[in-house]
Amino acid sequence: MQIITKSSLQSSPDRAVDELLSALPEGRAPSLAILSGNHTQFDEHALAKLSGYCPTLLAGSSCLGVMTQAGMAQGDGVGLGLFALYDDDGAYGIGSAVVGDDPRRAGYAALESALADVGRAWQTPDLVWCIMPPGKEEEVVGGMVDLIGASVPIIGGSVADNQITGDWVQYVDGELCHDRVVVAALFPSGSIGYSFSSGYMPDELSALVTRVEGRHLLELDGEPAADVYNRWTQGLLNGMAPGSSILMHSTVNPLGRLVNAADGYTEYLLSHPAELTAERGLQLFTEVKVGERLYLMHGSMESLISRAGRVADTACQLLEEGHHPVGALLVYCAGCMLTVADRMPDVVKSINQEFRYPFLGSFTFGEQGCFLDRTNRHGNLMISAVVFGAD
Structure with a gap:
């Protein structure tokens, strides 16, 4: 198992995608790719190029940009990041559905589609990663639980824009959308550790x-x-x-x-x-x-800065014995990010002190996660981490 993360501050979406792709090995598609970033960077032509290279792609916007182990990538009309997971012995599928007037059914249908995509319709995944619009998250998560039961962690975030004006976006099946729940069903060859917490x-x-x-x-x-x-x-x-x-x-x-x-x-x-x-x-x-x-x-400024690193460390501790971390996905509430503001580089520093591996972090308008009681919930101002481990 290998994880590569890359961010770009290019103002042109085409050049930004080219920069992300430059970090990936030629001739080998990722088993799973997750794109996040400033909604202004979501361009159909540029993302089609990325999708062609990464067929198992989930993409959703994040408030102002992203963070990786290399630092912050955000600004006025810039900030795009990619998480690429290579796992030849694992299996990964994606699915989506329009939320519409039946969010619970949409959650069920999106996950059902993801399980069909991976060819494991009757199996229970190790984890579900989700990207959804703000507004009806509890019902969407409930629909997924209806399908796979309550014991599977459902983790992710609600897409965001920069001004809370509804400009958040997903890229699904070659189109830009604003109303989809998009999920990945994960059957990794290694183990997964996860944590869901806050700095309050x-x-x-x-x-x-x-x-x-x-x-x-x-x-x-x-x-x-x-x-x-x-x-x-x-x-x-x-x-x-x-x-x-x-x-x-x-x-x-x-x-x-x-x-x-x-x-x-x-x-x-x-x-x-x-x-x-x-x-x-x-x-x-x-x-x-x-x-x-x-x-x-x-909450205090110091707790909001230091908590993300501790959440990542907790997720590491929950990997299977003998497995070492390979990389991580992080969700950090946009409200916390805007409060921390110009001290966000200190958040990245705190993560890097606890977690010395590649990661991609998004800034969301709602967080879905699972506490140690293994109950999936939707909250605000939360932080989550999913750490991938291998032997």
Whole structure:
């Protein structure tokens, strides 16, 4: 097994793809290729050239660019990265489906197509890697679980653009799309270690969800959710009108749900408040349910910088005994990336200190992952790592 990653800062999509391809061996197609980067770099002509060389290709946009072990590759209209996995003894298939008005069915159909593509329709993959549009991630993941059961890790991210204007994009079957769930079913010859976490800690403040409509959180402990959140954050929402975006304001203080992943081990699945609504509610980027307890979380610049390296290290520790890391895929929330801003090179440094192998990292508008309890979930402001190992 071999993994090659490469990024480009070329402004021309054609030249950027040529630079990515220059890192790959001639005459040998990758078993699996994953492309991520600035949505402005997604050009059908350029990506057709890449697809011709990498037939098993998943491609989705990432906020502003990507990161690899070589550093950050992002900027105004630049930033493209490629992950190429060579595994002659493994098997990999890809599939896609339009999300449409039945996201659960789309998740099922996309994964069903991927298993058919690899010729293992009745087998359970070791892992599913997914790329999907923001909005209905819980239902899409639920459809995949309907097909393969709850024990297979489903990991990936929601495609992103640069300004949250809906310009995110996927490249599927030779076309640019905005509404597809794209998945890869992985049957590697080696082992896989994975980790899903955040750089946030809980405060003592918490309340029960008492009224919610999908992703619209209306009441906490019987009070308007925005009033509770504003009190918890000491007036963070003061002066804001209904309809105001609060994404950047709330990044440091998201809401979290406690997950008891194992004996003596706890994690929190985060929800990012996105908008103050006319009902004094909070529009979230995840679903929550009546009766769930939400905690006020807090993050620091240092924790957001150092956490990615620790997540990669944790994934390494979960490889099969005797296997060494070969490379990794990382998902790092775009909200965290925008908060860390010009200190993102320190994030890459922290990863390289813990993980001295090739990796590709995307910046997403939602993260799908699996805690140690082996339950697949969708969250915000999260970090995930999938490490590939070989003997």
